[in-house]
Amino acid sequence: MQGAKVFHIMANLSDKNEFNVAGKYYVDSQCIGCALCTQTAEECFALSDTGCAFVQKQPSGDAEDAKCVEAMESCPVQAIGNDGE
Numbered sequence: 038m039q040g041a042k043v044f045h046i047m048a049n050l051s052d053k054n055e056f057n058v059a060g061k062y063y064v065d066s067q068c069i070g071c072a073l074c075t076q077t078a079e080e081c082f083a084l085s086d087t088g089c090a091f092v093q094k095q096p097s098g099d100a101e102d103a104k105c106v107e108a109m110e111s112c113p114v115q116a117i118g119n120d121g122e
């Protein structure tokens with residue numbers, strides 16, 4: 038057997054959607070608009086008119102950052118990324 042089967046879906050920085058503000062967290066085009074992140078970290082995530090979530094504000098402080106991490110880990114399609122910058 039050659040290679041490994043890769044089923045893990047990860048957010049893709051090059052697929053980042055157009056609505057995100059600049060910064061480390063982003064939502065990519067895999068978002069299915071379930072609104073979970075907007076409930077988990079409502080300060081930072083919002084839904085666009087097209088039903089796609091985006092980062093409306095990067096977190097300020099540890100509490101907001103922790104919510105963003107929770108949102109990222111809870112996203113059912115792993116559409117939230119953190120590029121570390």
Ligand code: SF4
Nearest residue numbers: 068069071072074112
């Ligand atoms: S949790 Fe994931 S799929 Fe749901 S709205 Fe947020 S980014 Fe989109």
